Amino acid sequence: MEIWDESDVLRREIFRPHHDIDVAGEVESKLRAEIDVARAKTERLRGEVRRLEGELTNKSLRPIVPEVLKALKPYLQSPKRVIIEGVESLLSWPLLTPVLNFLRPKYRNPFPIFSSIIFLATTLYINELEISISLRHRCERRGEEKTEAFESKPPSLSDTEISNIIALMGTTVDPSKDAVESFPGDKKISVVFVLGGPGSGKGTQCAKIVENFGFTHLSAGDLLRAEIKSGSENGTMISNMIKEGKIVPSEVTIKLLQKAMIENGNDKFLIDGFPRNEENRAAFESVTKIEPEFILFFECPEEEMERRLLSRNQGRDDDNIETIRKRFKVFMESSMPVVEYYDQKGKVHKVDAMKPVDEVFETVKAIFSPFNSKNQSEYHHGPVLYLPFIVLCFNCLLLSSSPFTCNLSMLLNKIPGIARYSKVTGSTDQPVEACIP
Numbered sequence: 001m002e003i004w005d006e007s008d009v010l011r012r013e014i015f016r017p018h019h020d021i022d023v024a025g026e027v028e029s030k031l032r033a034e035i036d037v038a039r040a041k042t043e044r045l046r047g048e049v050r051r052l053e054g055e056l057t058n059k060s061l062r063p064i065v066p067e068v069l070k071a072l073k074p075y076l077q078s079p080k081r082v083i084i085e086g087v088e089s090l091l092s093w094p095l096l097t098p099v100l101n102f103l104r105p106k107y108r109n110p111f112p113i114f115s116s117i118i119f120l121a122t123t124l125y126i127n128e129l130e131i132s133i134s135l136r137h138r139c140e141r142r143g144e145e146k147t148e149a150f151e152s153k154p155p156s157l158s159d160t161e162i163s164n165i166i167a168l169m170g171t172t173v174d175p176s177k178d179a180v181e182s183f184p185g186d187k188k189i190s191v192v193f194v195l196g197g198p199g200s201g202k203g204t205q206c207a208k209i210v211e212n213f214g215f216t217h218l219s220a221g222d223l224l225r226a227e228i229k230s231g232s233e234n235g236t237m238i239s240n241m242i243k244e245g246k247i248v249p250s251e252v253t254i255k256l257l258q259k260a261m262i263e264n265g266n267d268k269f270l271i272d273g274f275p276r277n278e279e280n281r282a283a284f285e286s287v288t289k290i291e292p293e294f295i296l297f298f299e300c301p302e303e304e305m306e307r308r309l310l311s312r313n314q315g316r317d318d319d320n321i322e323t324i325r326k327r328f329k330v331f332m333e334s335s336m337p338v339v340e341y342y343d344q345k346g347k348v349h350k351v352d353a354m355k356p357v358d359e360v361f362e363t364v365k366a367i368f369s370p371f372n373s374k375n376q377s378e379y380h381h382g383p384v385l386y387l388p389f390i391v392l393c394f395n396c397l398l399l400s401s402s403p404f405t406c407n408l409s410m411l412l413n414k415i416p417g418i419a420r421y422s423k424v425t426g427s428t429d430q431p432v433e434a435c436i437p
C-alpha cells in the first residue's frame, strides 16, 4: 500500500542544490502544492481501504474473496502473496481434491474420512490476472505437527506485509492455533437449530430442554462472547460486529461450535442462534456434513422482543435500543431466509413465543417428545449395534496369527503415502489419525 510520506518530500527538497533564499518562497509553495496532492491521494487510498473493510465486515469473507483481491491488486505489486487462513470452510473438498491432484499428481486421498483432520491454508499468488493456488497441508495435534507446503512461486512479501493484508481482509482465523480435533466421524450426531429473533426466548427454552431431554446447549452468541473475553486475536473484530448487530464471519463461529461439540462429547446438541444467515447455514453443512434433525423457531413480535431485551439486564453491550433495532433488521433480512429454507424442506417447528415461559415449554416439550427417552442415544449406539464389531474383534483375538488380526493402525502403516499419528492427548479409544505426508 502506497502511503505518501511528507517528510520524504521535505527531505528531498532540503538537499536540493537550488535551495537558496531567492527561491525559498517558490519552493515552499511548490512543496505545499505537492503535499496537498499527496494528502488527497492518501485520503483516497484510505477511503478505499475503509470501503473494503466495510464490505468485508458486512458481507463476511466468503463471497467476496475474489472481489477483494481484485480491488487490492492495484495497490500491490505483483507477484504478491496473500494467505487466507481458515480457508477450509471457504473451499470445500470437492474443489480442493482436483487442485491437490493437479499440484501433486501422485496425491490421492484414499480415506476421505481422515480428510476432516487435515487443516488447509491456501496461498494465493496474484500475478497480473492469473491466480494460482498453492496449498499447505496441516495435520495438527497438540504437540505434534506436520506441515507441508506446495508453492508454485517463491513468496515475495515479508511476513509483516502478509499480516497487514490478512488484517485488511478482516479475519485472522489461524487453523494452527484453533485446531479442531478430528470431527466425530463415526458418531451419529443429532443437531437441532434453535432460531428466533433476538429476545424471543431461545436461551430460556434451551435451558429447559437441556434439563429434560439430555441435550447440550451451544449458544453461538455465548461462544462468540467467550472468544472476546479470552483475548483472542479475533476478539476485537467479533466485539465490533456484535456491537453493530452484525453477523460474525461463519468460519469463526463454525470453528467455535465444532470445537465445543468435540470437547463436549455428547451426541445431541441444541445450537442456539445459528445459522443466522445463508452463509452460516451452507458453511456449517459443508464443514460438518451435519443435517439438523429439525429447526425450533420461536415466533415473537418485535415490540415484545424489544421489551424483553431492554429488561434482560445481563450487561450485554448489544442490549441497547440502537443495536437492538439493527439486530431486528439483520434478523429479518438475513436470518428469516434460513428459516424459510428449512421450512420448504418441512423441517421447521414454529412455536408461539409470546406466551409465558412455562406455556411455551409445553409446546416445546411436545416437539421434543421423540427424544423423550433419555436412553434413546444409548439405544442407537448401544451394544446391539456394536455386536457384529465385538464378535469380529473377539475372532481376531482368537485367531491372532490370521490375516484378520490387523488393527486400524497396522492397516494405515501399510498404505503408501499416509503418515500415521497416534493421539497424544485424550483417551486411548480415540481413533488413529492420519495425514498426507
Ligand SMILES: Nc1ncnc2c1ncn2[C@@H]1O[C@H](COP(=O)(O)OP(=O)(O)O)[C@@H](O)[C@H]1O
Pocket: 196, 197, 198, 199, 200, 201, 202, 203, 204, 205, 308, 309, 311, 312, 313, 353, 354, 355, 356, 357, 358, 360
Ligand atoms: N416467554 C417469555 N415471556 C416473558 N419473558 C421471557 C420469555 N422467555 C424469555 N423471557 C425473558 O426475555 C429475555 C430474553 O430471553 P432470552 O432467552 O435471553 O432470549 P434469546 O436467547 O432469544 O435472546 C430474558 O430476560 C428472559 O428472561
Ligand SMILES: Nc1ccn([C@H]2C[C@H](O)[C@@H](COP(=O)(O)OP(=O)(O)O)O2)c(=O)n1
Pocket: 197, 198, 199, 202, 219, 220, 221, 222, 224, 241, 242, 245, 246, 247, 248, 249, 253, 272, 273, 274, 275, 276, 280, 318, 327
Ligand atoms: N451465528 C451467529 C450468532 C450470533 N452472532 C452475533 C451477532 C448477534 O447479534 C450476537 C448475539 O447473539 P445471541 O444469539 O447471543 O443473542 P440474541 O439472539 O441476538 O439475543 O452474536 C453471530 O454473529 N453469528
